[in-house]
Amino acid sequence: HFGFSFFVCLSFQGVWLGFNIFLFLYTFLLYNTDHSYFYTRVILGCRQAMRRQLDKNITFHRMVAYLTVVLTAVHIVAHLFNIERYHESQSMDAEELLKKLSCLGENSNETYLNPIRTYDTSTTKEVFMSISGATGVIITVGLVLMLTSSTQFIRRSFHELFWFTHHLFVVFFIGLVFHGAGQIVRGQTVESLSNHNVSYCKDHLSEWGHFSNCPSPEFAGSSPSTWKWVIGPLFLHLCERIIRFYRFLQAVIITKVVTHPSNVLELQMTKQGFKMEPGQYIFLQCPNISQLEWHPFTLTSAPEDDHFSVHVRVVGDWTGALQKTCVTEGEGGKMSTALPRIAVDGPFGSPSSDVFRYGVSVCIAAGIGVTPFASVLKSIWYQFNDDRLQTKLQKVYFFWICRDTSAFEWFADLLHSLEVLMVERGKSQLLSYHIFLTRWDETQASHIALHHSEKRDVITGLQQKTFYGRPNWDTEFKRIADNHPGSRIGVFFCGPKSLSKVLHKMCNSYSSADPRDKIVRQAGNVRNGFVCEVGPGPGGLTRSILNAGAAQLLVVEKDTRFLPGLQLLAEAAPEKVKIVHGDILTYKMERAFPKQLAKEWDDGPPDVHIIGNLPFSVSTPLIIRWLENIANRDGPFVYGRTQLTLTFQKEVAEVCS
Amino acid sequence: MGQIEWAMWANEQALATGLILLTGGIVGVAGQFKDWQFAAYGIAAGVFICLLEYPRGKRKNKGTSIERMGQRYLTICVKAFGPLTRNYFVRAGLHAVLSIPGGFMLPTVLGCVCVAIASLIYLLAAIRGEQWEPIMPQVESKQRPGESMKEPPSNPPPRLPAELRRKRQEDAAYVNPIPISVNSV
Numbered sequence: 155h156f157g158f159s160f161f162v163c164l165s166f167q168g169v170w171l172g173f174n175i176f177l178f179l180y181t182f183l184l185y186n187t188d189h190s191y192f193y194t195r196v197i198l199g200c201r202q203a204m205r206r207q208l209d210k211n212i213t214f215h216r217m218v219a220y221l222t223v224v225l226t227a228v229h230i231v232a233h234l235f236n237i238e239r240y241h242e243s244q245s246m247d248a249e250e251l252l253k254k255l256s257c258l259g260e261n262s263n264e265t266y267l268n269p270i271r272t273y274d275t276s277t278t279k280e281v282f283m284s285i286s287g288a289t290g291v292i293i294t295v296g297l298v299l300m301l302t303s304s305t306q307f308i309r310r311s312f313h314e315l316f317w318f319t320h321h322l323f324v325v326f327f328i329g330l331v332f333h334g335a336g337q338i339v340r341g342q343t344v345e346s347l348s349n350h351n352v353s354y355c356k357d358h359l360s361e362w363g364h365f366s367n368c369p370s371p372e373f374a375g376s377s378p379s380t381w382k383w384v385i386g387p388l389f390l391h392l393c394e395r396i397i398r399f400y401r402f403l404q405a406v407i408i409t410k411v412v413t414h415p416s417n418v419l420e421l422q423m424t425k426q427g428f429k430m431e432p433g434q435y436i437f438l439q440c441p442n443i444s445q446l447e448w449h450p451f452t453l454t455s456a457p458e459d460d461h462f463s464v465h466v467r468v469v470g471d472w473t474g475a476l477q478k479t480c481v482t483e484g485e486g487g488k489m490s491t492a493l494p495r496i497a498v499d500g501p502f503g504s505p506s507s508d509v510f511r512y513g514v515s516v517c518i519a520a521g522i523g524v525t526p527f528a529s530v531l532k533s534i535w536y537q538f539n540d541d542r543l544q545t546k547l548q549k550v551y552f553f554w555i556c557r558d559t560s561a562f563e564w565f566a567d568l569l570h571s572l573e574v575l576m577v578e579r580g581k582s583q584l585l586s587y588h589i590f591l592t593r594w595d596e597t598q599a600s601h602i603a604l605h606h607s608e609k610r611d612v613i614t615g616l617q618q619k620t621f622y623g624r625p626n627w628d629t630e631f632k633r634i635a636d637n638h639p640g641s642r643i644g645v646f647f648c649g650p651k652s653l654s655k656v657l658h659k660m661c662n663s664y665s666s667a668d669p670r671d672k673i674v675r676q677a678g679n680v681r682n683g684f685v686c687e688v689g690p691g692p693g694g695l696t697r698s699i700l701n702a703g704a705a706q707l708l709v710v711e712k713d714t715r716f717l718p719g720l721q722l723l724a725e726a727a728p729e730k731v732k733i734v735h736g737d738i739l740t741y742k743m744e745r746a747f748p749k750q751l752a753k754e755w756d757d758g759p760p761d762v763h764i765i766g767n768l769p770f771s772v773s774t775p776l777i778i779r780w781l782e783n784i785a786n787r788d789g790p791f792v793y794g795r796t797q798l799t800l801t802f803q804k805e806v807a808e809v810c811s
Numbered sequence: 812m813g814q815i816e817w818a819m820w821a822n823e824q825a826l827a828t829g830l831i832l833l834t835g836g837i838v839g840v841a842g843q844f845k846d847w848q849f850a851a852y853g854i855a856a857g858v859f860i861c862l863l864e865y866p867r868g869k870r871k872n873k874g875t876s877i878e879r880m881g882q883r884y885l886t887i888c889v890k891a892f893g894p895l896t897r898n899y900f901v902r903a904g905l906h907a908v909l910s911i912p913g914g915f916m917l918p919t920v921l922g923c924v925c926v927a928i929a930s931l932i933y934l935l936a937a938i939r940g941e942q943w944e945p946i947m948p949q950v951e952s953k954q955r956p957g958e959s960m961k962e963p964p965s966n967p968p969p970r971l972p973a974e975l976r977r978k979r980q981e982d983a984a985y986v987n988p989i990p991i992s993v994n995s996v
Contacts, residue, residue, distance in 0.1 A: 231838050234918050238844050277845075277917040291921065298831070298925055302823040307877055311870070312815045471814065 223301060226294060233290075237270070237277045244273040254359050258370065265373045269338045285336035293329035296322040314471070317447070327388060330380055337375025346372035398448075402439065402497040409461050411480045411493070414564040419477050422455070422463040425498055430457050432533040433506030433526035437499040438464065443475040448499060452525040456532035465564065467522055505646060506530055510547050512644035516634060518553045518657060520649025524565060527552065527648065531585075535572055538579055551634060552587040553625060555649070573618075588630075590621045627660050632675070635664045639672075670698040677763050677799035680704050684747045686790070688738050688766030688776070688800075691716055693723050695767055700727050704763075708746050710734045712769075739775060743790040753794035755787065760794040766801075773802040777810065816871055818899060818941045821932035825864040825906065828929055832913060832922030833857030839918040849916040856909050857922065863889060863896070869944040876946050883948070890945045897944075899937035906930035 243252040259266025270280050281287030302308075303319040342350070346369075355361070355368040362368045410422040430453055437448040449472060451464040468477050479494045506526040509515045510533075517527045531552070537545055554565075569587060576582045594602070602622075611619045634643065647657050673695065674680060681703035690696045690709045693716075699707055700723075707730055709720060717735060724731035734741060753760040768776060780798070783789030790796045832853045839850020866886040869876045889896050896902070907930040913923030 227834070230921070231834070234835075234838050234844075235842055237917060238842060241845070278914070278920055281917060281920075291924065294921060295924055295928070298827060298921075299824070299928070302827045303820055305823055307867075308820055308823060312819065315815055315820060 219301075219304075223297065226297060230290075230294065237281060240268050240270045241273070241275075241277050241280070243268055244270055246273070250359055251356060254362065258373075264370055267340055267371075267373045269340070284338060286333055286338050287336075289329040289333045293326045293333070296325045296329070300326070314447070327384060330384065331378070334376075334378030334380055337377065340373045340375045343372045343374050398437075398499050401499045404497075406496045406498050408480070408493045408496060413477075413481055414465070416558060416563075417468040417477075418564055419466045419468060419473075419480065420454075420463055420564070421466065421480065421496075422461045423496065423498070424461050428462060428498075428501075430455075430462060430501045431503070431507040432456060432509070432529040433504050434501035434529075435504060435526075436462075436464070436501050439497040439499070440472075440476060440479070440494055441497070442479055442494045443472060447472055449473075450502075452504075452529070453501060454525050454528040454532075456529055456536055458533065458536035465522075465525055465528070506648070508644060509550075509646060510545060513546055513641055514549045514551075514634075514638050514643045515547060516551045516553070516643060516645045518555075518645070518647045518649070518653075520555045520653055521557060523648030524554055524556075525648070527554075527646070528565060528568060531568060531572060534585070535568075535575060538575060538581065538584070549583065549638070550585050552585060553590070553630070554587070555590045555592060555624065555653075557591075557593045587618055588621060588625070589618070590623065590625050592622075592624055594622070627656060631660045631664045668698070670695050671701070673767075673799065673801060674698045674702045674765065677765055678797060680763060680765075683761035683763055684708075684751060685763045685765055686710065686743065686746055688764065689769040689772070690720060691767070691769075693719055695765065696720070696723060696731075699765060700730065704730070706730060706732070706747070708732045708734060710736060710738045710741050712737050738772065739779065744788065744792045746790075747793065751793050755794055757794065759797050762790070762793045762796045763799065764790055764796060765799045768800055768802040770803065773800075773806050774809075777802075777806075816936070816941060817932055817939065818868060818936035818943070819870070821899075821929050821936055822864055822867060824925065824932060825860055825929040828922055828925035829857045829860035829864060831857070831925055832860065832919060835913075835918035835920075835922050839916060844916065844918065846916050849912055850918055852912050853916075853919040853922060856913070860906075860909065860926070867946065868942075869946045871941060871944075878946050882946075886945045886947075889943075897942050899933050899941055899943065902943075903930045903933035903937055906933060 242248060243256045248256070256268040256270075258264050259268075259271070269284070270277075282291070299319055300322050303316050309316045342352075349369050350371045351368070352371075355371075358368060362370060404425060404427075406423050406425045408421055408423050410420075412420040412422075414420060433452070435450050435452045437450050439448045451466060453462055454465045455461060455463040466473055466476065468474055504526060506517075506529075509517065509530050517530065519527050531550075534545075534547070534550065572585060576584055645657065645661050647654055677685075680699060682705045684706045685699050685704045686708045687696055687699060688710055690711055691713075696707065696709060707727075709731065711717065711720060711733065712735070714735070717733065720731075720733050724733055747762055751760050751762055777800075780789065783791050834857075836850045836853030836855075836857055838844075839847050839853065844850060862885060865879060866882040866889050867876065867879055894901070906926050910923045910926035910930065913919035913926065
């Protein structure tokens, strides 16, 4: 009976699960491929969003790992208490019911409940003698070893240790599947429950076994169920490993090996059926060096090349060994049979493939992070060689921040040929590149200073001069945002995390489409400055000024109807807003702000701004009045060259000019 | 694999184990298990191991040593024990001894096994000749100006004697209203 019900249960679960999967897949495929949803897909950009989630696989893996560790701890603590209670129930001092339950199973036709059969044992011994306990200890030890070798410090500094120890996951999963085979957690069988009424019998221990209403209860262990959860993901992982093995068997021919300065090795390879997009990466394995190590490298060639290449920087054991096996010592070329066998897995996606989907793209690379953009730029080169292709991409800004000059060399050739091509095609505006050198010594500095006025840059040989120091991202982003108002600009970055955060903030702060924020941005650096707003009205521009971080805001409003709204705004920004109910033409501005802000006329502008969307009737007399003030250096100009940012009617502006 | 400093991993392992022993000990004491005295030992041993292993040693080979947050004070304490903490054979032995009482009670068994493993890794590190070096704060060397900037001159430039330097009256382009002497300001 038990077996049959088990199968019914299982098949029902299977049917329900299968039906759900079928429904999901059917609907997904329908939305993905059916023509009636074509435009829906275009608007939602479905394909990219799904793929984007798969890029975050390592983050997901780490989250799951943390969760596993926490839940393992909880599980172990809970079972520690359980085993102790089981053991206690066997002692002479235990409660009546517990003793009775623990005694069950002494006779041959009885099933037992308490897995610990006697008090004369230790819990430790019991645990190690049971399948569940032994597997539990083994897999927990494995988990602890995996955990301690996966800390960031060990991963970064001793990667092989991390990689090899992590393969203990095989032990972990095998043990996990068998962990429940001992069936230690036991429950009363369905059949026994129908005979033995628990709520009555638990208080009438003496009647057990003797009267018909309390026959001895029967127990059976709960069947292991972990395998149902893990079998799906393990199957997927197995598939991935099989695919990698299949790719390992495919032949990869190294066509060329180039050594570049600063320990960079370029490998050019071909493989049948290899298709890539710009900016993707592959895993390389060299059986001569190590059978088990696969290392990721970004592809630096374009899809239009007849080969694919990677640039490898020699930093550790594996890359050092790669250099030794690939590079010939002495004269003469190595025969192609002498080059080692290489296996390639991939290519795998990365965000930089999206560069071509924007009208304007900004590519920022730090150090060796230039590799995906090398691929992108090469692809651009090919696409512009071929006149027939129409690309959406109209403008590319490329920033490269580098520590030594020697890193430029292998990339400078590419930039140079791009430069030449752009000029030939008359599209020199397409690519605007800026190279920043952040570290130099004295000899270099003097050499640079000496050749400063030459036409070509002394370091890179390119027409565009190298900049020194780090870029001022505020200025760069402002320039780009102002050059392309209202368009979607894609910003791509490859480099260290700290810079990534800075750029993220920049993107956010320059992404406002609100024209009022743009006006305030036009005023320059309003943060912690003193601002006088002329004619705030309902307060739209006022809010933008406050959001930009002004320290003190003085608003001069003549119309009484707007004052309550402005007062609410002043309450929301306490100590910051002062409201003057008056006429700007008669207001004495020289008393508005503290005297300390004043600066000399020849020094830079003071931290005082006048911003305003000028009221219609007042714009002309106000401008005339201010021009007089400038000449006399009074009024708002007692503070120095107070900055004015004003908007007014087009006709007024035309009259002014 | 040749460049691995096993002591770094042993340190991570031992620190994790300290926490495991501590947790096991707390479970044993809080649940008033049989033989809970071993659990109390587990708490003490766990805390001791955590304090001993918290300061990370300096890396022998190239590479930056990364400190754990706030390890400065513990580094000073651990350093004070001199060769006892510097030598990894001693640490291996110490961990091996500490692990034994954990084996007598179920909640601390896991801690016992993990400490034993940490002890083995330390043994391996000690055999390969590694040592615990404290990470001490770098003393900032004073900013030296570049090579081309020498000391400012300490002597005035060589001049002709005062009599020859004084302008001759007939050659002067103008006449000073106030007579000028060598040291007048």
